[in-house]
Amino acid sequence: MHYTTYGDTNLRVSVAGLGAGxxxxxxxxxxxxxxxAVAVVHAALDRGINLIDTAAAYGTEEVVGKAIGGLDRSQLVLATKAGFGRGPDRVPPETVIASLDRSLRLLGTDYIDIFQIHAVSPERYDWVHGELVPALLREKAKGKFRHLGITETPPFDPGHAMLQRAIPDGCWESVMVAFHMLHQNARAGVFPATTAAGVGTMLMFVVRGIFAQPERLSATLAELRLPELDFLVHPGGAHDMVDAAYRFARYETGVDVVLFGTGSVDHVHRNVESLLKPPLPEEDVARLRAVYGHVVGVGLDVPTRPKPA
Ligand SMILES: NC(=O)c1ccc[n+]([C@@H]2O[C@H](COP(=O)([O-])OP(=O)(O)OC[C@H]3O[C@@H](n4cnc5c(N)ncnc54)[C@H](OP(=O)(O)O)[C@@H]3O)[C@@H](O)[C@H]2O)c1
Incomplete structure (x- = not known):
């Protein structure tokens, strides 16, 4: 595994992170x-992954807690999230603090490394910053978590408007952002700001539905009147489209951790292998940027199952 320092935190994180959502x-x-699920977590840990991302909304904190029970806590970087209600009514900060306390209990730990506010839209940001952050910083001072993070809502905020407002506020030590081969706008819109501010970056949606389903990818490209991405798969290039997606994201300047979500031990191994391979050939990356770099908001599936991300 390769490791890096996560933004300006002193966390040493694997460049591949296991997403439990x-x-x-x-x-x-x-x-x-x-x-x-425990076997998936163990496979990831065996491959040297030390960062696991979960959330109260995923219903996976308990199983992550089981999987890491008895392990050396200091070797793990646990990230979880709390939501704050989807409707127009704001939940009181106490509800979010209760979620944090429940996460600690389910994960079987006395601190979270990265505690994130989950799926913040641009419209809700002012309330999160003004009301929630001060209350959470008091919990941080008690030692319940080490670093504060925020995650965006890719299907509803493909231009990263929320993160563009949040990063200059200085209270966020971690952001989770969507970036992939057909949604590259964080290169200009987010990464220069996170890099300058020392904010750690985790990527989500690197494969999601679109790059794991060849027929869907073809249909999407046809709709966009863009050529197929088959040129990426060749000897010396990517092994397949999923391999291309992970390697493209991994070497983007400003990216610390690429998360992948899976229920398959085999996919854990394949994804770790992809993320440890060298970058895609320079000419393939240049073509991806030149021909597909303008595309925004493709493949950011709105979750359709219960308890989604
Ligand atoms: N707003 C938020 O805070 C938010 C939103 C979304 C996600 N997240 C976080 O980001 C993590 C990653 O996002 P994600 O899980 O949605 O997307 P992802 O990791 O890009 O894609 C996951 C999808 O790809 C499939 N997949 C994984 N490896 C594969 C392989 N080698 N070959 C074929 N298919 C493969 C998975 O199915 P299999 O199970 O079959 O492998 C799953 O359907 C989540 O787990 C979650 O922790 C956060």
Whole structure:
């Protein structure tokens, strides 16, 4: 595994992170058992992954807690999130603090490394910053978490408007952002600001539905009147489209951690292998940037299952 320092935090993180949400939810979202989910976490840890991202909304904190039970806590970087209600009514900060306390209990730990506010839209940001952050910083001072983070809502905020407002506020030590081969606008819109401010970056949506489903990818490209991405797969290039997606994202300047969500031990191994391979050939990356770099908001599937990301 390769490791890096996460923004200006002193966390040493694996460049590959295990996402316990998305459609798979460690397999719990696709018919897997708790034992299967534990096996996915163990496979990731065996490959040297030390960062696991979960959330109160995923229903996977308990199984992550089981999987890491008895391990040396100091070797793990645990990230989780709290939501704050979807409707127009704001939940009181006490509800978010209760979520943090529940996460600590379910994960079986006395501190979270990265505690994130989950899926903040531009419209809700002022309330999050003005009301929630001061209350959470008091919990941080008690030692319940080490670093404060925020995650965006890619299907509803493909231009990263929320993060563009949040990063200059200086209270966020971590952001989670969507970036992939057909949604590259964080290169100009987010990464220069996170790099300048020393904010750690985790990527989500690097594969999601679109790059794991060849027929869907073809249909999307046809709709956009863009050529197929097959040129990426060749000897000396990517092994397949998923391999291309991970390697493209991994070497983007300003990216610390690429998350992947899966319910498959086999996919854990394949994804780690992709993320440890060298960058895609320079001419392939240049073509991806030149021909597809203008595309925004493709493949950011709105979750359709219960308890999604
Ligand atoms: N707003 C937010 O805070 C937010 C939103 C979304 C996601 N997230 C976080 O980001 C993480 C990553 O996002 P994600 O899980 O949605 O997307 P992702 O990791 O880009 O894609 C996951 C999808 O790709 C499939 N997949 C993974 N490896 C594969 C492989 N080698 N071959 C074929 N298919 C493969 C998975 O199915 P299999 O199970 O079959 O592998 C799953 O359907 C989440 O788990 C979550 O922790 C946060």
């Amino acid at each position: 998305g459609f798979s939810r460690l397999g719990l979202g696709t018919g897997g058992s708790q034992a299967d």
